[in-house]
Amino acid sequence: MSILTVMSISSQPLRVAVVDRDSGFVAVLSRRLERAGWQHRVLGSAVPLEDLVALRLNAVVVDPALLGAEAREWLARVSAELPELGVVVCTGPSTVAQRVHGLRLGADDWVTKPCHPEEVLARVEAVVRRRRRAGARAEAGPVVAGELEIRPELFQAFVGGVSVDLTRREYELLHLLCAAPGQVLEREEIYQRVWGYAMAHGDRSVDVFVRKLRRKLEARSPDWKYIHTHFGIGYRFEPEPVREGVPTDAPASAGDTAPAGETVPAG
Amino acid sequence: MSILTVMSISSQPLRVAVVDRDSGFVAVLSRRLERAGWQHRVLGSAVPLEDLVALRLNAVVVDPALLGAEAREWLARVSAELPELGVVVCTGPSTVAQRVHGLRLGADDWVTKPCHPEEVLARVEAVVRRRRRAGARAEAGPVVAGELEIRPELFQAFVGGVSVDLTRREYELLHLLCAAPGQVLEREEIYQRVWGYAMAHGDRSVDVFVRKLRRKLEARSPDWKYIHTHFGIGYRFEPEPVREGVPTDAPASAGDTAPAGETVPAG
DNA sequence: CCGGGCGGTGAACGGCTTGTGAAAGACCTG
DNA sequence: CAGGTCTTTCACAAGCCGTTCACCGCCCGG
Numbered sequence: 001m002s003i004l005t006v007m008s009i010s011s012q013p014l015r016v017a018v019v020d021r022d023s024g025f026v027a028v029l030s031r032r033l034e035r036a037g038w039q040h041r042v043l044g045s046a047v048p049l050e051d052l053v054a055l056r057l058n059a060v061v062v063d064p065a066l067l068g069a070e071a072r073e074w075l076a077r078v079s080a081e082l083p084e085l086g087v088v089v090c091t092g093p094s095t096v097a098q099r100v101h102g103l104r105l106g107a108d109d110w111v112t113k114p115c116h117p118e119e120v121l122a123r124v125e126a127v128v129r130r131r132r133r134a135g136a137r138a139e140a141g142p143v144v145a146g147e148l149e150i151r152p153e154l155f156q157a158f159v160g161g162v163s164v165d166l167t168r169r170e171y172e173l174l175h176l177l178c179a180a181p182g183q184v185l186e187r188e189e190i191y192q193r194v195w196g197y198a199m200a201h202g203d204r205s206v207d208v209f210v211r212k213l214r215r216k217l218e219a220r221s222p223d224w225k226y227i228h229t230h231f232g233i234g235y236r237f238e239p240e241p242v243r244e245g246v247p248t249d250a251p252a253s254a255g256d257t258a259p260a261g262e263t264v265p266a267g
Numbered sequence: 268m269s270i271l272t273v274m275s276i277s278s279q280p281l282r283v284a285v286v287d288r289d290s291g292f293v294a295v296l297s298r299r300l301e302r303a304g305w306q307h308r309v310l311g312s313a314v315p316l317e318d319l320v321a322l323r324l325n326a327v328v329v330d331p332a333l334l335g336a337e338a339r340e341w342l343a344r345v346s347a348e349l350p351e352l353g354v355v356v357c358t359g360p361s362t363v364a365q366r367v368h369g370l371r372l373g374a375d376d377w378v379t380k381p382c383h384p385e386e387v388l389a390r391v392e393a394v395v396r397r398r399r400r401a402g403a404r405a406e407a408g409p410v411v412a413g414e415l416e417i418r419p420e421l422f423q424a425f426v427g428g429v430s431v432d433l434t435r436r437e438y439e440l441l442h443l444l445c446a447a448p449g450q451v452l453e454r455e456e457i458y459q460r461v462w463g464y465a466m467a468h469g470d471r472s473v474d475v476f477v478r479k480l481r482r483k484l485e486a487r488s489p490d491w492k493y494i495h496t497h498f499g500i501g502y503r504f505e506p507e508p509v510r511e512g513v514p515t516d517a518p519a520s521a522g523d524t525a526p527a528g529e530t531v532p533a534g
Numbered sequence: 535c536c537g538g539g540c541g542g543t544g545a546a547c548g549g550c551t552t553g554t555g556a557a558a559g560a561c562c563t564g
Numbered sequence: 565c566a567g568g569t570c571t572t573t574c575a576c577a578a579g580c581c582g583t584t585c586a587c588c589g590c591c592c593g594g
Contacts, residue, residue: 109465126465130455155451155500163449167581168499205583207541231591232540434570472572474552498551498580 014128016040017055019047019062020090025113029061032117049077052085059086059124075107084135086127090120143178145239147221150178159220166216169194173209177227177237186234210235281395283307284322286314286329287357292380296328299384316344319352326353326391353394357387410445412506414488417442426487433483436461440476444494444504453501477502 016038020026026042033040041055045066052060060078064071078087089110108127111120140152149158157164157174166174172194177185187206191199199206210227217226228236283305287293293309300307308322312333319327327345331338345354356377376390410417416425424431424441433441439461444452454473458466466473477494484493495503 107464108459110463123465126455130459130465133453134456154449155453155497156449156503168497169582203583204541204585208543208583210541211543229541436571470572471552471574475554475572477552478554496552 013037013039014058014124015056016124017043017052017057017060017062019043019045019060019066021045021066022063022113025090029117029120032121036121049081052078052082057085058128059088061088061090061120061124063090063092065092079107084131086124086131088120088123088127090115143175145178145181145226145237147224148178148217148226148239150175159217162220164216164220166213169209170213170216173206174213177235178239181237181239184230184233184236188234190234206235281305281325281391282323283391284310284319284324284327286310286312286327286333288312288333289330289380292357296384296387299388303388319345324352325395326355328355328357328387328391330357332358353391355387355390355394357382410442412445412448412504414491415445415484415493415506417445426484429487431483431487433480436476437480437483440473441480444502445506448504448506451497451500451503455501457501473502 013036016033018026018029018033018040020042021044030040030042064075067074075087075089078085087107087109089107090113091110092113108131109123111123137152137155142152143150147160149161150156151158152175155171157166157171173190176190176193188199190206191203195205214227218224226238228238230236283300285293285296285300285307287309288311297307297309331342342354342356345352354376358377358379376394378387378390409419414427416428417423418425419442422438424433424438440457443457443460455466457473458470462472477496481494485491493504495505497503
């Protein structure tokens with residue numbers, strides 16, 4: 001219980017529609033939603049998809065009994081046409097509901113009444129969280145930086161087309177650096193954005209992970225340097241790596257005059 | 268109510284023939300079809316294909332018991348000559364072998380009696396929808412990944428042409444993984460899409476079924492690794508499996524450059 | 535030239551995640 | 565209702581990863 005409360009507090013308010021006629025259920029759930037600070041609207045019957053769009057909802061809690069025989073179709077359309085909208089089916093103990101569920105209609109989750117409002121909230125949150133993450137990953141286009149390629153939709157990084165095995169932190173750190181090529185990122189900011197909270201004084205995690213990344217990347221393309229150190233500040237990612245050791249003669253002279261740290265790519 | 272309007276627009280009435288002699292079943296289903304506004308016709312025995320064409324049907328619900336010895340041929344011909352026509356086989360208790368056999372001959376789906384008329388309707392709708400956009404989408408098309416092949420129309424998987432005995436959950440999990448080769452899928456997403464609802468905290472079902480799949484697959488092709496673990500994230504399926512233990516020397520240099528991590532499948 | 539601070543690096547510890555076998559429970563079948 | 569299969573849950577083992585620490589080298593300011 002207390003856990004659920006904490007969770008709903010920590011998450012930002014959501015916009016939810018409840019499509020149900022069970023007055024008792026609606027009343028309890030409604031109160032709970034209000035207490036969580038979520039904006040919600042109770043609907044006595046299903047509405048056209050267009051109206052759902054107009055409500056700018058994050059999720060909808062619906063009893064398919066109100067949808068009749070078209071429940072399946074409705075849910076399928078919502079799922080297909082409103083990818084941002086989470087759908088939690090909330091049914092009575094009927095067996096038909098279970099069959100419908102078995103037929104995989106397109107809802108994200110289901111709850112059987114009677115149930116705790118807490119549970120509904122928790123499931124709605126889980127569904128929305130998942131939808132958001134999936135959407136974000138699908139939206140975030142691939143990042144290409146020289147031989148290096150990051151594909152968020154695959155959750156993977158590639159060097160020269162070959163996938164690099166990265167842990168979660170490694171991947172997120174590399175993604176962050178790659179997304180801002182040529183830009184110097186302060187340690188504090190890196191930590192904040194990868195770890196999600198403020199860096200404690202004396203924490204060396206960022207350094208250690210930069211080390212790990214360097215090792216894994218340079219194992220693939222030796223004598224290329226992707227991550228540069230800025231003393232007293234942080235790190236910088238270079239998409240067009242500068243060859244170390246042997247300075248590539250031709251570019252070297254031209255390169256020294258102007259571009260050294262510059263982002264200006266092959267162009 | 269408004270939803271009904273939406274629904275009737277989206278799922279237009281279908282034309283269905285029911286080939287069955289089970290009077291109880293036919294009566295119930297008939298009434299339900301009428302209520303859904305579908306035009307339907309009950310046939311006491313199988314009819315020549317030409318007549319089916321004349322009826323301009325969207326789908327046919329048929330008990331193969333009525334087809335007698337010609338059941339196989341009939342189904343095969345329907346499948347071959349009437350690609351627009353969905354076929355839902357509705358039988359009494361049958362073995363998996365019989366079902367698979369029927370599906371192999373061209374049926375799109377099957378239901379076992381006794382069953383809820385809702386279920387029949389739902390399956391017919393699904394089948395018609397699938398047929399309508401067939402060909403273009405690989406929705407129900409076979410998935411081929413290296414030696415592994417998945418044929419949704421048979422509900423079966425094959426390794427090197429030999430079928431693998433999989434349970435429902437195993438099959439669906441493998442299908443999901445295969446459909447996204449090279450992609451890292453998070454546990455929550457896997458659970459959501461295979462189980463159909465949100466994963467509860469601490470649920471280990473995905474792990475257990477990955478274990479089962481690994482065991483069955485690797486029993487067929489030892490020292491090949493299909494399913495890779497991404498610590499703290501989820502799993503990834505590799506269509507072009509990497510041989511474990513001994514790094515294949517010759518292919519290693521050539522192979523590393525291109526094929527390994529590539530996601531781009533055949534089509 | 536020297537010293538202090540900062541970053542590089544390797545290793546080790548602890549916690550958390552996953553692998554794995556088995557038992558309990560749900561479901562279907564006969 | 566009995567028997568089997570499939571699914572879920574549980575407990576323990578194994579392994580990985582993230583963090584921290586210590587030491588050393590390097591950069592920068594004096």
